[in-house]
Amino acid sequence: KRGAGTRQEGLVMLSLPEIRHLITRLVWARIPAQNHVLERSRWRRKHQHRAREHHYRKRQTKK
Template structure:
């Protein structure tokens, strides 16, 4: 998890009118999944191998 992601998660969980923790955590899962797909597409488009 990145620092901005942790910051956003904490802000949403602590804020007085924050959505449910379940919704915030679902967003986090979606974001990490999206980043993984974007990374894969980035390397596939360039026909390169991702670093280990």
């Protein structure tokens, strides 16, 4: 399972559900502010990156 898109420091790759969310939010009838949608995606991927790092770090210390 690999997400699409370019890799940015401190962010996980875009997942298919995240891409769907971005497309839906950017094309929906009530058009939200583009900046808000993109910032939400960035925040979510940054949070996922931190969670992944902590998960891996915790598993390494159990050995």
